[in-house]
Amino acid sequence: xxxxxxxxxxxxxxxxxxxxxxxxxxxxxxxxxxxxxATNGKAVAAIFAAKGRPTFNPLIVHVADVAWMxxxxxxxxxxxxxxxxxxxxxxxxxxxxxxACKASELVSAGLASIAxxxxxxxxxxxxxxxxxxxxxxxxxxxxxxxSPTRAAHVAEGLGDKVNMIIDGGACRVGLxxxxxxxxxxxxxxxxxxxxxxxxxxxxxxxxxxGADDPSAPKxxxxxxxxxxxxxxxxxxxxxxxxxxxxLGFGMSMGxxxxxxxxxxxxxxxxxxxxxxxxxxxxxxxxxxxxxxxxHAGIGLAINDRLxxxxxxxx
Ligand code: AMP
Ligand code: MG
Numbered sequence: 476x477x478x479x480x481x482x483x484x485x486x487x488x489x490x491x492x493x494x495x496x497x498x499x500x501x502x503x504x505x506x507x508x509x510x511x512x513a514t515n516g517k518a519v520a521a522i523f524a525a526k527g528r529p530t531f532n533p534l535i536v537h538v539a540d541v542a543w544m545x546x547x548x549x550x551x552x553x554x555x556x557x558x559x560x561x562x563x564x565x566x567x568x569x570x571x572x573x574x575a576c577k578a579s580e581l582v583s584a585g586l587a588s589i590a591x592x593x594x595x596x597x598x599x600x601x602x603x604x605x606x607x608x609x610x611x612x613x614x615x616x617x618x619x620x621x622s623p624t625r626a627a628h629v630a631e632g633l634g635d636k637v638n639m640i641i642d643g644g645a646c647r648v649g650l651x652x653x654x655x656x657x658x659x660x661x662x663x664x665x666x667x668x669x670x671x672x673x674x675x676x677x678x679x680x681x682x683x684x685g686a687d688d689p690s691a692p693k694x695x696x697x698x699x700x701x702x703x704x705x706x707x708x709x710x711x712x713x714x715x716x717x718x719x720x721x722l723g724f725g726m727s728m729g730x731x732x733x734x735x736x737x738x739x740x741x742x743x744x745x746x747x748x749x750x751x752x753x754x755x756x757x758x759x760x761x762x763x764x765x766x767x768x769x770h771a772g773i774g775l776a777i778n779d780r781l782x783x784x785x786x787x788x789x
Contacts, residue, residue, distance in 0.1 A: 478626050478640045481598045485641060490605035492638045493518075498525060500615040500629045501602050502643030503594040505565050505652050505668075506622040507629050508537070508612030509637060510602070516579035516745025519611050523581075524741060524773040525636040528618040531744075531776050533584040534611040535567050535652070536591050539603035546577045547609060548589050553657055553679045560678050563595030565652040566670045582611045585748035585780070588658050598643035614651065615640075624649045655682065703787035704755035704763060710778075710785050712764035720760040722750060727766045734766075740773045747777055751784065 479485040481502070489499040496518045499510050509525060511518035513536045523531060536547065541558055544550050548570035557568060569590045572583060583589050591609075594600065603610060614622035615629045615637070623629045626642035633640075653668030655675060663683045664672050676682050715721035715729060723730025725738035732750045734743035754763050765781055768774050 478630055478642050481601075481641050481643045485639075486598065486601050486605055489602055489639050489641055490607075493602075493606045493610065494608065496521070497638040498522060498636075499602070500623075500626070500633065500637050500640040501599055501612070502596050502626070502641065502646060503537070503599045503612070504596045504647045505594070505650060506624055506646055506648075507615040507626065508594075508599070508610075509615035509629075509633065510537070510610040510612040512606070513537075513578045513582050513609040513611040515608075516581050516749075517741050519579045519581040520741040520744035520773060522611060522613065523744065523776055525633060526613065526616070526618045529775050530779045531581065531584040531747075532613075533586055533588075533590060534582045534613050535654075536578055536582055536589060537599065537603060537610045537612050538591055538593050539600055541593070543609055544591065545573075546575070547573060548576065548591060549573050551657065553662060556678050557655070557657075557675065558593070561670055561674075562593040563600065564593070564670065565595075565648050565650075565668055566675075567592040567652045567654045567666075569654065569656040569658055569665065571658055578609060578611075579745060580748040580752070581745055583748075585751070588656075590654065592652055596643065596647075598641060602641070622651065703784045704751050706755055706760065707762040708751075708781065708785040708787075709762060709764045710781055711767045713766070715764050716762075718761040719764045720754040720757065720762070722754060722763055722765045724766045724768050730766065731760075734768070734777075740769065740771075740777065743768065744773050744777055747780065 496515050511522045567590050569588050572589045616623050616632045624646040629640050653670040654666035656663040661683050720731040723733040734746050768777050
């Protein structure tokens, strides 16, 4: 790990690291982000591994320009009006993933939606443009610790788990972005922030909080989960039974698909949701058997999601 003052040279070096699948912590106006190429599943998996998150939560994808949305999400008039009013700035909008969405399914934790924001910090803007890829970037702190608002906080918390830290001084806002869900007919505030519900309502009309709608998630934490296949999932399987697909890991004989033939947990995480979906969609299987995945490192988050998927169908 190395901390570098932000300048043209260090930003260019950081962009090279990101394009190669590495991780770079960088300043935004809210907090420091732990950035990785959102289109590279292994880079996204490396973000979860570096943070030590015991589960996969969907991450916010950062863009430099509204034009980048066409590779990511389905937008509507509410989006256009909110982006015109508040972007760049600390407002994250959750939208349906587009059919041709280039972001890894892992950034959405398997959900059909994607959260996007355009940061207004000049260093974040320059880094996004130099990288020329959307960047997944949760707060650059170990899971369960407070969000970093200075480069030194990142160095303390993540140390050598990140390839480079760009120092752009203290963050202006110091609070996470407001998150608004636009995937439903009525917009919902998922996380309050410096841009208030009233300011958003002035642009798009009534915004729900989720509290008045029993079917709506009440907090992002509750909402985070819940991709589960429509067919039963059986864990720690040594082989497929008749009618089952086998999702393998490592040297799995007869695997229908293999999360990582070489037993690489980052590769397995990157493939997890896309492969579950592919097996779920293949009409010829009545269940999915999953080979044992090591319960260590990012394997903990993989097993967490598999256990939820298995529990969902009893
Ligand atoms: P963080 O990146 O740690 O600041 O947190 C991201 C926030 O955005 C969390 O509150 C997530 O639950 C929320 N979020 C990200 N992606 C989605 C999504 N696809 N649907 C709903 N909420 C999301
Ligand atoms: Mg955080």
